[in-house]
Amino acid sequence: MIYFDNAATSWPKPPGVAEAMVRFINDVGANPGRAGHRLAVQAGRIVYSAREAVAELFNVPDPLRVVFGHNVTEALNLALRGLLRPGAHVVTSSMEHNSMMRPLRALERQGVALTVVPCSPEGVLDPAAVEAVLRPDTVMIALNHASNVVGTLLPVADVAALARDYDLLLLVDAAQTGGAYPIDVQADGIDLLAFTGHKSLCGPMGTGGLVVGERVDVARLEPLKRGGTGSRSEHEEQPDFLPDMCESGTPNAVGLAGLDAGVRWVLERGVAAIRTHEVTLAQRLIDGLSGIRGVTVYGELDATRQTATVSFNVAGLEPSDVGLRLDEAYGIMCRVGLHCAPAAHKTIGTFPVGTVRFGLSAFNTLEEVDTALAAVGELAREAG
């Protein structure tokens, strides 16, 4: 069995993740931040430890500016709906996932102006094209760090420089890069970093969050929901400080215990080492697929310029046929179709059919890549 659907959810998880969650359920169990007894404090410490781990991974100076939520979608909704008001202008790319695009389209109906900057068919964004659409009322540039379809990395550093020059906020969707590609919110100039726990951070589903940088005016950030926070309980008004103001309701502390273990595994292994491994795998996969007659590979075909997510199609076969055959005949699990990113498929020319997507992780091996290449080769020969 070969699991190549890591761009959706990573699996397997590193040793220690499941154990941390079991320990939380069996030995801690209490509600973090809601009482003063020892188990509540211990639960609070575990959640805080996860905050510290994420802060260390992304070089966030203050762990309390790591706001936890359920996934990157919630984090993007918080950043976009929390900060954009009617009359403001926001810029995004044509490679976005619907987790970015749908909230933006909804805001557009409410009076926020939106410009979608086209990317090349390889998914490449030209920073000059971003600069060209900036206006006096532009307040934010919102981009994915890497495409979930073709893996292409967007030029975050160049766009961050623009954001500084024009005094705009830069929101980065790190769903595909957090834990797999080096991210330093300070050096990279990222004001808002949305991350998810269940991909390369190696945690469980139901964990994620938003890093809120120092340039963000917290007083202007509107929480997605309001409610109990365990703090300021004498007041009926929502607290006005991070992270509590954006973390109403009992958190997924069991999941955060797992996220803590996952991120600490990533820190121990080192993002640089993980990246090197994934580049090696991805280049072998790209080169191998490109060499199969009848197979079209999308993107720049350079593993150093993308994540370890590779999209392709086989002539004569629908992506869904390829996915089914790979699963049933070869035990290879991947994702097929549009990957929740219609704009990206229109950009690379695969709308509405979609692609077959192999998403590799730190746990995949060259042997698995070679096995998959042989399988795709057989399918292509049969279809050709």
Add this chain to the structure above:
Amino acid sequence: MNRERYAVILVYSTSYAIRAEHVLNGAGISSRLIPVPRHLSSDCGVCVRIERADQEAALNALEAASLEIEGIHEI
């Protein structure tokens, strides 16, 4: 327990209390998280208890870490 030995630092939430505890540990100041004494606040969370003698050093360490506090009280 001789209560007159202690002071408590009130902070905004449990996350702040745990961060304060880390900062104080790093500065070599011993502390303990305890439920907020009812006469100081009706909050449902925890606060950071330190030795009275450490008050100034603790406040300096927290300020150096840019950690805002709600107040400090001798108990």
